[in-house]
Amino acid sequence: MVINIWWLGVKLYRNPLTAFKVVKHLISDFQEMIGNKKLVRAFKIDGRYAWDMFNPAWPSPGFNSFFQSHLQEIKPTNQNQFGLRRLLIAITKRCPLACEHCSEAGTLYNNDVLSCDEFISRIDKYVSQGVGQLIYSGGEPLSRFDDLLTMLSRFKPSCDQWIYTSGFGLTLEKAQQLKRAGLNGAAISLDNHLEKSHNTFRGSSKSFFWVHEAVKNLQEVGVLVALNVCPTKAYIESGGVEELIELVKKWNVPIVNLLEPRAVGNYQDKDVELDIQHKEHLKKISDQFNFEREFLDYPTVLFPAGYRKAKPCGGGISYMLLDYDGTLYPCPFCKVKMPEVPKQAALCEA
Missing domain, CATH: 3.20.20.70 (Aldolase class I)
Incomplete structure (x- = not known):
């Protein structure tokens, strides 16, 4: 799965090293969010995880x-x-x-x-x-x-x-x-x-x-x-x-x-x-x-x-x-109208 994401990055940035660095950043953000713990389960349904x-x-x-x-x-x-x-x-x-x-x-x-x-x-x-x-x-x-x-x-x-x-x-x-x-x-x-x-x-x-x-x-x-x-x-x-x-x-x-x-x-x-x-x-x-x-x-x-x-x-x-x-x-709770295709998205503070 991670290799899949890296390959998406290769096609996006046309540089394997850049793709590696961005995917590493993505994974690091996720690990930091969950307190550097490890999830204990995933699910397989209809051939997908x-x-x-x-x-x-x-x-x-x-x-x-x-x-x-x-x-x-x-x-x-x-x-x-x-x-x-x-x-x-x-x-x-x-x-x-x-x-x-x-x-x-x-x-x-x-x-x-x-x-x-x-x-x-x-x-x-x-x-x-x-x-x-x-x-x-x-x-x-x-x-x-x-x-x-x-x-x-x-x-x-x-x-x-x-x-x-x-x-x-x-x-x-x-x-x-x-x-x-x-x-x-x-x-x-x-x-x-x-x-x-x-x-x-x-x-x-x-x-x-x-x-x-x-x-x-x-x-x-x-x-x-x-x-x-x-x-x-x-x-x-x-x-x-x-x-x-x-x-x-x-x-x-x-x-x-x-x-x-x-x-x-x-x-x-x-x-x-x-x-x-x-x-x-x-x-x-x-x-x-x-x-x-x-x-x-x-x-x-x-x-x-x-x-x-x-x-x-x-x-x-x-x-x-x-x-x-x-x-x-921005979300179901924040009733601040946004442009149809935002060029600069605004963070929801709700």
């Missing part, structure tokens, strides 16, 4: 595009290219749920603005610039299922493609259609290990059922599954995160992604953001499951905010959000 949900699986065209852009971010080759690697696309604001923490509460249930062709036209520009990973979100991206299939099919030859979803209504038949169209991964939202508590949080008596159904159906067709978890302060203090990880292990899901509650949307002006002790606890859990071999048969537990000191947020630099109306933002 992955270690998290933020880097495309290898080998794949999406992997090549993603890491060529990553190299470009470290050492640009000219002024017309930029190191954008990942594009999040909120294809709809429709959603069957009413989640307590919804960050899109201000625009939720708005009518779709862009047609499928208009979305494809915009996404094409970024794929041609080297974006290697596309993430379809919402609202609930499954609410626009036929258009989602069309977009997946369009970018299947060139990109690693994920959905961020509640899993609501994701039957086996739909999982098969998504896989055929080009879906590589799905991050499904689960916010409590207790069915009733999760359903209350999500505003639906069927949400937990559909999370589990979606997990099983996607796993059956060979899609990499992760679970997005947004733990509240009370949930962390009660030991709920550890209980949820045990449940995820039983479900044989390989990745748990711990997200921070943010004071936006339904949480606007509320005291929901985690205190330092909560973040330290989640970072400790993440390190425990990712780097200690005694937990080898547990899922990888990601906590991106835990590495914020070593690596600032990449919003507007390595990834951006294309909203349902065509507006570009």
Whole structure:
């Protein structure tokens, strides 16, 4: 895999030594970010290898595009290219749920603005610039299922493609259609290990059922599954995160992604953001499951905010959000509008 990245650098810089130095820099940055520890697991699915949900699986065209852009971010080759690697696309604001923490509460249930062709036209520009990973979100991206299939099919030859979803209504038949169209991964939202508590949080008596159904159906067709978890302060203090990880292990899901509650949307002006002790606890859990071999048969537990000191947020630099109306933002939480094709990306401070 590293040789693959080096070869991308050779073609990019037309100099093997320059490529070696840039790849060495890339690896050094990653090792510094994780505290010079060694990850204890990776995953093989559908003939490809992955270690998290933020880097495309290898080998794949999406992997090549993603890491060529990553190299470009470290050492640009000219002024017309930029190191954008990942594009999040909120294809709809429709959603069957009413989640307590919804960050899109201000625009939720708005009518779709862009047609499928208009979305494809915009996404094409970024794929041609080297974006290697596309993430379809919402609202609930499954609410626009036929258009989602069309977009997946369009970018299947060139990109690693994920959905961020509640899993609501994701039957086996739909999982098969998504896989055929080009879906590589799905991050499904689960916010409590207790069915009733999760359903209350999500505003639906069927949400937990559909999370589990979606997990099983996607796993059956060979899609990499992760679970997005947004733990509240009370949930962390009660030991709920550890209980949820045990449940995820039983479900044989390989990745748990711990997200921070943010004071936006339904949480606007509320005291929901985690205190330092909560973040330290989640970072400790993440390190425990990712780097200690005694937990080898547990899922990888990601906590991106835990590495914020070593690596600032990449919003507007390595990834951006294309909203349902065509507006570009650095990330889903930072509502500072950006130019359509940024020449100088601005770091997201959210």
